Amino acid sequence: MPIKNVVSWTAMISGYVEVKKMRIAIELFEAMPVKNHVSWCVILGGFVNCRQFDEALVFFSKMLSSGVRATVPSIIVVANACSFKGNLKQGCKIHGYIIKFGFHLDQIIEASLVSMYCHCLEMKEAELEFRKLEMKYIGSWNALLYGYVNNNNYNIYDARRFFDSIVSRDNLTWNLMINGYLKHNKLDDAMKLFSMMPEPTMEVFTSLMYSFIKNGNLEVAVKLFYRMPERDVVAYTTLVFGYLENGQLEEAMELFNKMPVKNVVSYNVMISGLLLSGKTMEAYYLFKKSPVKDAISWDSLVAGFVENGFYTEGIQLYKNMLLSDTRPSELIIASLLRASARLSIIMHGEQIHGMAVKLGHEGCLIVGNSLINMYGKCGNILMAKFVFDQMSERDVVAWNAIIHSNACNGFGKEAIVMFKKMKMSQIKPDDITFLGILFACNHNCLWEEAQGYFNSMVHDYGIKPSLAHYACLIDLLCRMGMTEKAEELAHSMPFEPDSTVWTSILSGCTLHCNVKLAEHAFNQLNLWDPLDRMPYMHLIRIYESIGRWSDVERIRSKMNELTSITRAGCSWV
Template identity: 30%
Template sequence: MNSKLKLRQAIDTLYTNGPAIHECYTRLALECFRASDVDQAKRLKSHMDLYLFKPNDTFIHNRLLNLYAKSGEISHARKLFDEMTQRDNFSWNAMLSVYAKSGLVEDLRVIFDNMPSRDSVSYNTVISGFAGNGRAGQALGVFLRMQKEGLKPTEYTHVSVLNACTQLLDLRRGKQIHGRIIICNLGGNVFVCNALTDLYARCGEIDQARRLFDRMVIRNVVTWNLMISGYLKNRQPGKCIDLFHEMQVSNLKPDQVTVSSVLGAYIHGGYIDEARKVFGEIREKDEVCWTTMIVGCAQNGKEEDALLLFSEMLLENARPDGYTISSVVSSCAKLASLYHGQVVHGKAFLMGVNDDLLVSSALVDMYCKCGVTRDAWTIFSTMQTRNVVSWNSMIGGYALNGQDLEALSLYENMLEENLKPDSVTFVGVLSACVHAGLVEEGKEYFSSMNDQHGLEPTPDHYACMVNLFGRSGHMDKAVDLISSMSQEPNSLIWTTVLSVCVMKGDIKHGEMAARCLIELNPFNAVPYIMLSNMYAARGRWKDVASIRSLMKSKHVKKFSAYSWIEIDNEVHKFVADDRTHPDAKIIHVQLNRLIRKLQEAGFSPNTNLVLHDFGEDEKLESINYHSEKLALAYGLIKKPHGVTPIRIIKNIRTCADCHIFMKFVSNITRRPVILRDSNRFHHFVEGKCSCKDYW
């Protein structure tokens, strides 16, 4: 028969026989304490109260009080403490422990201040309680008070005080305490060494942390975890992974904390495939592991994997937090997957995290990047609190979707709310000016960055201004602005110049921009292709051949243009003149039928945009089967009726012929079409586009 059952039977007997003598109560109180059986302790106390037994010593009460303290029984402990007519330091310290473990720091302070006398245990309990409940400054204050009273700190004291210094990132005071530890000859204590290692690692002195680690004779798993996570916090993922391998060689088994740090190291080092292998080997994955892996995939271009992992996480009944949800929503935004975004939004609502600031801001961004600014605005306008990220998502979202005046109006509202804009805010504002052709307004906003808000323009802002000047026919001003830059213009600046030159047919500045881009990166296909397109548009086929020959000699590979459309939760991808899709034949039949119908309404394919030296028939064949047209035809086949928009994504800028084509389709079929290309969203409704033919 086990001790707990014997204890229960003894107390049952006590209830049957009535009152007991002092020795019986004492023995049973001691047995409850030894067995950590708080339920039987409560029964014993109720029996004592029933028979009005009031012991005249503190032994019984102290044992019960200590048991309540261990179990976090605040109300029972408080009631018993108030009843006690005699209290010693053990009694007071037990109450300190109750409040410290329960996080009731104000009650902890009151009890400590009212104690008739204090010993090292009292101080240790209070210092630990303050440090463990986010009151690091108060913990250090009590430590100074302890020293003034002449009480000698123990290794337990030093661990708590070091933890307080770590919370405050107070390295100066931490080093002073380190000196005391050496004087007191406590440097060999494993818990003290762990606390010191954590302090130095978190305060950026990772090499000092490693020296302490290397000198340690005894290392438990916690020690390794502190050093491994320390390398990760100091942005040294390679050393984090190396130390993990050392840990494995030492025959110590990693725990969840170890694995989470190593996952983070692989992810921050860009080794996402290795991270997946480590993740796959974990048998019992907690929320931290799931979140680390999902966020890693979301941040390393593996958005589809992030969505799949999120589904698996839910199936495993692991509960995602706001950080996890926001990362998944961001993945949906990058994929422009409205369906998945709406599903995750629903999950966020059911879990009660949809009002979380991170989540709601991510949802605003997602709906904007899926072309549904109305839903984005609904979320934004009902947010209880908004930060600059929330405002930026909505301002940038309006600009991306051709609602330029709405973007600028919202920016003015942001200023009225006395919220300080940042660099991202002005990218949205200046982009709105570019697409609305607001040159003077753009100049004013650009000047206000430094003059009014103390923000130094970045290449992103200069690129917007170059775009604005170039599109409005002032390429000379754009070039002057580039010359005035304090930093060297990067590839974004010259790509912007080249894009505008292609649009305007400006060979002179286009050649200059292409040369600069090729110097920056000789293996990037973009400048070669764009310059080749400019020559082709002018019929300069010898120059086109020269560019292609140069690409071949440098082994520069041309990237593929493609479009995709999501139908019934399945993504369908197309390239130009695609014949690989299972429904390729009916897609081409549908597209040919659509082209004939549009031609009857006045549409004429623009074969001048074909950048090859072909005959007219070949040019028609080339331009009629661009990837976005195939995707549109497939969308009309699968969703022939209704008023819901057909949504298409393209990885490069859509051509002028496809743009006109989409306008005709939206007018003839009375079906909205939303096309997101590499530049922006195009909302085609009744023959008009939200970009106002300016993209």
């Protein structure tokens, strides 16, 4: 620009503040030849929005020292900075400035002061300061009521005491008190107060509906919806969400289609509900119909596709999302890494890893856990260990991921070492942890150790073994040739043996030539899936090894008959 004035300078600073690039905004601000009260207010607001409260207070002092008088917006900004910082000393100075220059008569400034005292003092002391105020506008009463409602050190009935002392209440006063009851899960008290409200607002109706939905009482929420004198898009969307939460997909879809106006939130709620119900294609078609798509729309769709097993399609959707200039969230990155792990395509996983680093998501716990899992499933244990070692914090999921990665890639002893380190880190193992350890023992034929870990899981940690835990022990016994003991364990466990258990027993019999048990396992597997050729091939190998050629021909003939039988197909069409 050939000529820059204070307006153009302030506009540029405001742009950088908007995208939270405060360093550049400060450099421009310092370079300004002339600053007015608007320029100062913009930079102060930027500091508060970026949670740089100390800097906001320092610059406010600089503003006053430069001879620029404070305005209502700048005072509100620094009062908020004092509130968030809990800086009572500076807040009292601001209060003094307000009185000195006559700003105490402004309604918004008075409410900001009350809010500041609520943040910096005990509520009783904040109320004393409130009583000293000259005007006591309704906004100030509401600010103190908000403080009581949201202060966890006080009983909700302290808020009700103060509410009852307010003579002239507006809709916000009623909304605050009713929402206070809802926050403390006192739905009966909320409904009693609601019945006393002179003119119930849509906001109160909607808040009550949502609370009843979350407490599993959809019937009351529906009654509230139809009692509303008028309904907005939020009320409709809340009830659609309620139907979906209650598993009533058809009712949700019917109400969604009847909505006079829909916004992006309405579409997102319905799309998420369809995905959770496994209606992946229907969710995709609704997504395409949505006139506006935000980051949450893409999050829901990509994550839903991956969750429902459409891994390749999920990755393609991610590419479409990038073309729409939407920034991938941590959730999408984690979902795509899970898709790469399921597909065992490390190239995709590495590309997603690169994107995570570029976006600054690699430090996110859910992304780190997904990276370990992806590299482990794709066979790159070195990268899995590298990611694990780089993590600043680790939860039980991270430890489980590295234990399973080692176990699945043949590093059973390393998995056991990681388990010991996990316990030393004071992270309590769960059922998934022990499944990984038993898997490690299985592949290293460590029967005594496996028994020890199984008993520790039950007696030391109180974890009830699942069928998968028993299946791991049974497979280990079969690997070691103890097929009869494996069968005993299969019949003694509190579960009906499934096809995985019988497959382990049949495989063990094949290796160690236990004909009688192999035939029993074969018959059991035939009951599970008569069209599976695998049991026939195992039994043929056993008969061949002992020279029972007539039985070989008989089983092979039965197996060949399976080729004429086809499984029932399915289609999306």
